[in-house]
Amino acid sequence: MARYIGPKTKIVRKFGEPIYGVDKTLEKKNYPPGQHGINRKRKKVSEYGTQLSEKQKAKYTYGVLEKQFHKTFEEAARMGGITGENLLKLLESRLDNVVYRLGIAPSRAAARQLVSHRHITVNGNVVNIPSYSLKVGDVVAVREKSKSLEVITESLAGKRNRYPWLEWDGATMSGRFLQKPEREDIPENIKEQLIVELYSK
Known part of the structure; x- marks a missing residue:
């Protein structure tokens, strides 16, 4: 690789x-x-x-x-x-990036690993492709048996950032992809x- x-x-x-x-x-x-x-x-x-x-x-x-x-x-x-803004919107719509933005993982590399190891679901189905492109309304969640993973619980405990294009539900450990972000909302x-x-x- x-x-x-x-x-x-x-x-x-x-x-x-x-x-x-x-x-x-x-x-x-x-x-x-x-x-x-x-x-x-x-x-x-x-x-x-x-x-x-x-x-x-x-x-x-x-x-x-x-x-x-x-x-x-x-x-x-x-x-x-x-085109430039579209590029960033597509990169932000990747599953690994959204897992990171939601605070489920402390970094994008960790998010990629969580997705690859089948700890993340999209609309209730396990998705293990980090580059999977999310659509508006998709729900990204931590798989039930993975909710006690230390890397996830520690990351969520330190979660601070909130992004207007994402909605997080701590009780169910899931987040909704509300819309593709506007350029001014992307901090990079x-x-x-x-x-x-x-x-x-």
Whole structure:
């Protein structure tokens, strides 16, 4: 499997942003990774380099590989409207992302694992495909026999964020996908227009 499983702090330092959530590493080492990171002179990045970096940031943030990301972009382009916003809406509609947003898992990687290990249901049926695209009205829930899993209970105990496109019911450990999110509601610092420009070349 070609998914990145190396040190996350290395990626965080590469982009200079806490793309995986709160990361204290940036406070101590706010410079690129590598032997010469602290002394490396910041070269003027080309337009292409800036666009490529933004695409890589989006891929690492949502945990999507190149082929799947390109496929998602093509779908976004076919939807009509603003392609960049459509792209983020599709990424936010992924099952693993919604499991993370609902607070069932502490990270997207953990959410992907919960889905793959059959701990999550959609409309009452077990779905083990992290990239499964949710439709408006779908109900995402923790499988009955998985409700006591430590990773889930601990994550829900620390759950703080609320998103207007999701509705959470703590009693049943389930959430409803109310609508595809508006761009201003998505907290990720991604300049989606740069990704569109990159693919338009």
